[in-house]
Amino acid sequence: MIDVSKLTIESAHDHLMKGDFTAVQLTQAYLDIIAKKDKEINAYREVFADALEQAKKADEKIALAKAGKTDAATLLTGIPFAMKDNILIEGRIAGASSKILENYKASYDATVTKKLKYAGAVFLGRTNMDEFAMGGSTENSAYGPTRNPVDTARVSGGSSGGSVAAVAMDGALVALGTDTGGSVRQPSSFCGTVGLKPTYGAVSRYGLIAMGSSLDQAGPITKNVADSEIIFDVIKGKDRYDSTSMDSPFSEKTDAAGKNKIVKKEKLTIGVPRHFMQKGIDADVLANFEDMLKKLEKAGHKIVDVSLPNIDYSLAVYYILMPAEVSSNMARFDGVKYGAHADGKDLLEDYLLTRGQFLGKEVRRRIILGTYVLSTGYYDAYYGKARATQDLLKHDFVEAFKNVDVIVTPTSPTPAFKVGEKAADPLSMYLADIFTVTANLVGVPAISVPCGSVAREGKDLPLGFQIMAPHFREDVLFQFGKVVEAVR
Amino acid sequence: MITTADIQKLAELSRIKIAPEEQEALRSQIESILGYIDQIKKAAQVSEGMPQVGALHNVLREDVEPHVSSEFTEKILSAAPAREGDYLKVKKIL
Numbered sequence: 175m176i177d178v179s180k181l182t183i184e185s186a187h188d189h190l191m192k193g194d195f196t197a198v199q200l201t202q203a204y205l206d207i208i209a210k211k212d213k214e215i216n217a218y219r220e221v222f223a224d225a226l227e228q229a230k231k232a233d234e235k236i237a238l239a240k241a242g243k244t245d246a247a248t249l250l251t252g253i254p255f256a257m258k259d260n261i262l263i264e265g266r267i268a269g270a271s272s273k274i275l276e277n278y279k280a281s282y283d284a285t286v287t288k289k290l291k292y293a294g295a296v297f298l299g300r301t302n303m304d305e306f307a308m309g310g311s312t313e314n315s316a317y318g319p320t321r322n323p324v325d326t327a328r329v330s331g332g333s334s335g336g337s338v339a340a341v342a343m344d345g346a347l348v349a350l351g352t353d354t355g356g357s358v359r360q361p362s363s364f365c366g367t368v369g370l371k372p373t374y375g376a377v378s379r380y381g382l383i384a385m386g387s388s389l390d391q392a393g394p395i396t397k398n399v400a401d402s403e404i405i406f407d408v409i410k411g412k413d414r415y416d417s418t419s420m421d422s423p424f425s426e427k428t429d430a431a432g433k434n435k436i437v438k439k440e441k442l443t444i445g446v447p448r449h450f451m452q453k454g455i456d457a458d459v460l461a462n463f464e465d466m467l468k469k470l471e472k473a474g475h476k477i478v479d480v481s482l483p484n485i486d487y488s489l490a491v492y493y494i495l496m497p498a499e500v501s502s503n504m505a506r507f508d509g510v511k512y513g514a515h516a517d518g519k520d521l522l523e524d525y526l527l528t529r530g531q532f533l534g535k536e537v538r539r540r541i542i543l544g545t546y547v548l549s550t551g552y553y554d555a556y557y558g559k560a561r562a563t564q565d566l567l568k569h570d571f572v573e574a575f576k577n578v579d580v581i582v583t584p585t586s587p588t589p590a591f592k593v594g595e596k597a598a599d600p601l602s603m604y605l606a607d608i609f610t611v612t613a614n615l616v617g618v619p620a621i622s623v624p625c626g627s628v629a630r631e632g633k634d635l636p637l638g639f640q641i642m643a644p645h646f647r648e649d650v651l652f653q654f655g656k657v658v659e660a661v662r
Numbered sequence: 663m664i665t666t667a668d669i670q671k672l673a674e675l676s677r678i679k680i681a682p683e684e685q686e687a688l689r690s691q692i693e694s695i696l697g698y699i700d701q702i703k704k705a706a707q708v709s710e711g712m713p714q715v716g717a718l719h720n721v722l723r724e725d726v727e728p729h730v731s732s733e734f735t736e737k738i739l740s741a742a743p744a745r746e747g748d749y750l751k752v753k754k755i756l
Contacts (some may be wrong), residue, residue: 228697269715278741279741281737281738281741284691307666337671416724418721483706487701487702487705488700488704489698490700491702493695493698493699494699494702503688505676510742510743510750510752511742512741512742512743513741513743515744516742520753520754521754522677524752524753525677526674526677526678526679527679529676529677529678529679530678530679530680530681531679536680538680538687538688538690539691541676541678542669542673542676542688543692543695543696544666544671545676546672546692546696547699549672549675555703556699557700558706559703561704562707563702563705565708565711565712565714565715566705566706566708568715569712569715571715575724600691600694600695601691601698602699604695613753616743659736
């Protein structure tokens, strides 16, 4: 019996290379846990029937590597991954947890999928999510919510709730999610995993079912920062199929042509936007956050107040720009090219019935909102103004990063809430995104690292510490994330 | 103040049939959300001399090297709800 609970990518790789267990045995260990726990948790939409076959292929690569062909196996060979249901894997269903794509089989691999396949990863299955990534609890899935493994009466967070819960329950060693307004970081804070949203453009979006194309990024969900770094290094990079992607302009090497050299600092200056944390935060969350700051200060890092003058508007900006992009991206689901089709009396009714019947409430709500803010007479006041305010936000961050190395906040204003608690009021659900949306709007990378817990009704609910760094400075997130892991 | 007629118009524009019994709930939720995002009107003006962060530019490539004709046709059409040969089949448009 393999004890998977303490495994990391590196320790699992060591075991595999030493022959302590095989990739097949490792995958089987996770499949056993999924069989035991997932009926209650509902992390997976589908467990892939060929997972063990994939693991067998990984064992063949490992055997080659051990026989001398060292590049046959990488750190990720044989590592069991859970993949969010909006990431395309060729030949497999990608449903975005929506009825409209219930039987849609991906016709190509996402670039992130291709890269992980090439590295020898094993895909255990596709995970539950808020429908089309729209939500902060996974309660908007057309297939039921994913429950928090720490307290199953509570949500796992969203929209990557399934991927996060899979890792948190030991139903996968690692996972991929997507983050448009916090969807990797917020569930990570709720369930106690590390969740990274890379710099916009750092990771290719080719093959992700698009939600907000100027905001989306795929990101790793892991148990520790080191694993997050390993996966990021594999999935990052300019992709010819995503013209918004680019390689990092930074390098640690002195002779890297055309790149800015990273100067590593041992002790960092930490910026805290205190003016933004005056209200709306759970008292225990705030106390835990302050406690972490004290620990970091004791470890020799400097804490300073930082001003982000326009950050009070970031949620309003997000809930204008994101629905606008959603209304455009969702137009392709018309029952003609793929997906479900409802039959009407004419073509127009085909559209009206297909979309009305097969798209969920939250998706319809955001399409309507987006249509409104883009319509004649409102475009300038809402969309135009939001874009201008977004420029101000970007400017705020560039200015702030002149004086600090990182900007930190709690990831979420509250710990995980109860299933059903926020379902009746969409706006209250949106307000929970307050700390995460800004990183997507500005494009900077952000990571949520577990930083302790708060006791609620007999359960210790995880809390997350969010770190933001300048564009393409994921290296700072990993360095500082490891510091947080060491002092918490 | 957003009306039910507004919701019906938006539903028609976005090609989504909203059942009459759902229209009022949706109207009220949209109104509440608009009430929140309305604060954007109070946001500061972008000042003239402010430097542009990450100015956007188009990324283009030469229109060369097309893929082999029909290479992906079957794979893509196999997902279509209705097809006829190599065509997507839809109801009369005009």
